[in-house]
Amino acid sequence: MELSAFIAVLTGGLVLGVLYSLMAFGLALVWTTLGIFNFAHGAFIVLGAYIAWQIGNPDAFGLGFLVSAVVTVIAMFVIGVIFQFLLVKPFERKPNIVLLTVITTLAGATVLINLINVMWGPRSKQIVLPASGDLSLGLFRITANEGLMVLIVTLTLATLGWFLLKTPLGRSMRAVAQNREAAQLMGLNVPLLYAATFGLAAALAGLAGVFIGSIRFMTPNMGDDPLQKALVVVILGGVARFTSPIYAAFLVGIIEAFSTYAVGLYWTPAVLFVLMIAVLVVKPEGLFGRRERSV
Template sequence: MTFETFLFVLAGGLVLGALYALMATGLAVVWTTLGIFNFAHGAFITFGAYLAWQVSQTEAGNAGYFAGAAAAVAGLFITGVIFHLALVRPFERKPNVVLLSVITTLAGATILENAIDLVWGPRSKQLAPMVPGDATFFGVTTSKNQILMIVLVLIILAAVGAFLRYSATGRAMRAVAQNREAAELMGLDVPKLYAGAFGLSAAIAGLAGLFVGSIHFMTPSMGTDPLMKALLVVIFGGVARFTSPIYAAFVVGLVEAFSTYYVGLYWTPAVLFGLMIVVLIVKPEGLFGKYERSV
């Protein structure tokens, strides 16, 4: 393996890592606030990509990339709130809400995927890159699109992190996550904060969909694999801090890139899940600490 190949694989791994970080962070926002896993997160990614495509790249709408991103964020926020009200809220006071919401969100994901299939058809589509052309660093050529994507992902993650850390609403979301009853007694509007966290998570998924759609093909089932990887990242890295799934995402992305090169494409998922099992045996709370949110 030459140094150039190494850098090439490394760049690929970083791109994957950035994507996974965005997906996993969205998933972690719901997991740490509501205490449930949202299996519709993958379908949210798909829906975001299709919404952006509809607004920015078709005959009917070619309002440009920015409008596409805005449509994905706004549309997915609303979708997230609706999903929460219809699929999670009715079971909120049940003791087995975690299990119930696995099934209901899975059902929601299937319905949303099929709806996308009905509306836009199964033919694969692609979002044009945000910026055309390639750039060369140290003899490695990557598309400018991917570099811009990594930068944007980091900016988005920093913004979400700052929102949770410093804004009053973010602080309230963290408080509700840790002690719902104390938050209620202090006059916080818990149902609204739950719906907001779900909407925020879905909006992040919508942006992730926009990026996935610009480097892979879009199909109605394009969200399945990212959901798998996001789950892997969240369990693998833990959610002790806002940053833990982000680190874990880059680890998973790099492992995936190198494993694809050395072990082969078909065995890469096995490598990743095998690695996750080993990590969980040694460190059950995840690589970066406990299943409890601090920031």
């Protein structure tokens, strides 16, 4: 492998890592806080992409990329809150909540995907990003649109980190994730914080959808792959800290890039899943995790 090819593959992996960290962050946030796995996360990503296309694309409302991204994030937050209220909250105090919500979120995902099919049809679409040209730093070369994605995602995750560590609401969300009952006793409004967490996760999924819809062609069924990748990232990295899935996302991105180069696109998912199973056997709490879940 030549150096230039190596750098190109590595760059591709890092860019994927940025995207995967955004996709996995929301999934991890819901898992640590509500203790459930949201199987509609992929559908949220798809819905986000379609909302952004509807608002931003010249063929639809044509309000431009920035407006579409902002509207998507806000709309997905609201949709996430409603989704949680209808499909997760009713089962909160049930002992088998994990299994119940696997079913309800899968059902919700199916409904969302079919709604998207009805509203936008099965024909593929693509979001047009505003930048053009390439950016280069030494041997590293990415498109300007990839650069825009890296910038926005980095800013988003940094803001989220600051929000979780430094603001009262963020602190309360971490507190609820760590100890629901103590949080109630300390006067924290747990139902409100759960709804906010779910909404935030959906908003992040929506933003990820905006970028996926610009990199690939959008179809209503494109959410399965992002959901699988987010699942691999969360399991591989663990959720001990909110940074754990971010490290894992870069690891998965880089492994995927090199695996695609070495064994091709067809076998790459198999490589990732074998790796995930190996981690589950050897270190079930995740590569960057301790045993308990917290934020």
